[in-house]
Each structure stands twice: as structure tokens, then as C-alpha cells.
Amino acid sequence: MSDPLRTRICDLLGIEVPIVQAGMGYVARAELVAAVSNAGGLGVLGGAGFAPERLRLEIRRCRELTDRPFGVDLLLPVQTTGEVLPARPPHDRPVVDPADLEDGFGEFAVGKDGRPVRPEELMQIVLEEAPPVFAAGLGNPGPWVELLHRNGTVVMGLVGTARAAAKVAAAGADIVIAQGTEGGGHTSRVATSAIVPACVAAVGDVPVLAAGGITTGAGIAAALAMGAEGVWLGTRFVASREAFAHENYKAAIVGANEDSTLITRSYSGKPMRAIRNRWTDDWESRPHDILPFPRQFKNSKDVYVVARRDGITDVGSMPCGQGAWAIDAVESAGDIVGRLADEARSALRRQAARSGA
Secondary structure, three states: OOOOOOOOHHHHHHHOEEEOOOOOOOOHHHHHHHHHHHOEEEEEOOOOOOHHHHHHHHHHHHHHHHHOEEEEEEEEHHHHHHOOOOOOHHHHHOOOHHHHHOOOOOOOEEEEOOOOOOHHHHHHHHHHHOOOOOEEEEEEEEEEHHHHHHHOEEEEEEEOOHHHHHHHHHHOEEEEEEEEEEEEEOOOOHHHHHHHHHHHHHHOOOOOOEEOOOOOOOHHHHHOOOOOOOEEEEEHHOOOOOOOHHHHHHHHOOOOOOOOOEOOOOOOOOEEEEEEEEHHHHHHHHHHHHOOOOOHHHHOOOOEEEEEHOOOOOOOEEEOHHHHOHHHOEEEEEHHHHHHHHHHHHHHHHHHHOOOO
């Protein structure tokens, strides 16, 4: 009997089940990435915020922990994409010594000279290290597609509208990720049930991953029924043992209901779905004080990652999707992949039986 869960995504990415772990900043490091990939899905490294050589170290660590495909996710703001830095030959690339790198991590890290890390600097590391998959979590990867394809890297782009999906597909992306507003973190204004079929219709033959509030096997089956060929899951994998996140943050997700989150601009100036806390209550009571992106980071830089890093959940940002209601325990990432795949297969077979297929 054929596997109802096997789609073109599996063949394109070289994976067993079309479950892709979102490249979440700070949280998705090599251990989580490898655990998901080793279980048959695709783990994706959250590269945004790393200093360049730290990103290189994490990519190489992924290769040490898995021999299966994995991805790297970066943010590519429109105003900074397109400049290709000179590629360095392998013998000129620095040897990374983990002892030289601080374990600390700050979102939107700065280099040793105090300058903000430019996306082009991080993209140079991606081009040099040539991971199997690259995902643009923000912005159109178009200016980089040709160079990435030369390395054999599959390119994915995350979008929040069908218009953006069409542009990303036209730019040469191999996979489009359609994210609905139910998803955690920086998110769109359109519901998953609307954005997924709209993007499928907009991109022609380019396969689509569905994202936004999906935390169950039934949700995966529903995404496939809407025309997606796989899913991009974030919140479910934050509540995993391998996620690089404080136990208090994971516990907050386990304890969250479908209405425990809100969309707030109080952390970055862009709409972000996160668990309500004292910080969001304060800023949402005076929205006129919230600065546009990226200036709001001036106000939030000292608290932005403290929930994820230090467990200070009353002020730190806790990205979380509305599907958290279905998460009742912190599990291993491999178990999550296996259970969700089994649940999705069962749901798809029930659906086929009801339709007489």
C-alpha cells in the first residue's frame, strides 16, 4: 500500500515524511535540527541573529550530528538583499574553534567591530558551507537563487500573501511556505485555511508547505487536503527536549490554550504572535508608543530573548502559535515527528475511506 503522506516534497528534499521544522531564531540549533532530520523530517537551523562564524559552526555541527538533509533559515529584508560578497576559496576560510565563540546569543547580533551583522555576511557563510536546503524566513530569496542552486541547495521562501508567493516562485524558489496568521512569531494577516489554497493557486507547479497553527496529525492531513504538500512546524518543536529554549518557555507553551496568544508589535515593531505577558499588556495599553520596525528593538533589546534564554517569561518574547492547545507535554523531537506522521496517515486513510477512494 502506498504511503498517503509521501509527496513531492519528500523527493525534492530527500526526506521520508513532509514535516519540516521551522528555522526559529535562538531556538533551532544543531541538536534540534539533527533530531528532526534523523527522524525522517527536515530540520532547519535558525540562523538569524548569529554572528557569521557562529553560523558556520552551527552548520558544521549539524553535519556532525546527522548525515541526512537539513536546512538553514535566514531573514533577508528587501532593502539589504542582492549584494553578493566575494566568495572566499576553501583554503582562505577561517577554521572555527568553538572555544573562541561565546555561548551567548543575541537576536540581531553585532560583529566584533560593533557593526550590525548584515544579511549578506550570513549569506556568504551559507554559500561557502552549501547546506542542502536554504529557507528565507523573510524577504524574497530571488537574488540568491542562482548561486544557491549552483551549490545544489534547494531554496524555500516563506510568504504571507498569494502575491508574495507568486513573486517568490517566479524568482526561482523551489518551495513556497505559506504561513497563516495562526502561526507563532512574525506572522501574516491571513488565516491558514485561506492562505494555503490561495498560494497553491498562485504558484502553479511549485510545491507549497503549509504553516500556521498546525500541531497535530489531523492538521497535517487538513493542510494536504488544501493542496499543500507538507508542513512547516514551529511551536510544536519549541516544546521538544532538543530545542534550545528555557524550560519555562516550553512550559508556557504546554500550558497555553487556543486563546493564550496575541499579535503584538511591542517587541520588534512588526506583528508577532506571542504568549501574553506583562510586557505585552503594558505596551498594548499604549500602542501609540510602539515604534515602527526595526526601531522598536531599541525598547525591547534587553528583554527580547530573556524568556527563551533565562526563563523570564513575564517580559521576554514567547513566540507561539494558536495550535499550542494540542501540546500537552515536552517530548523528543524524533517522537514528535513519528507520532505526527502516524496521526496524519491515519487521518488521510480515514478520509479516503469515507470518500470511497
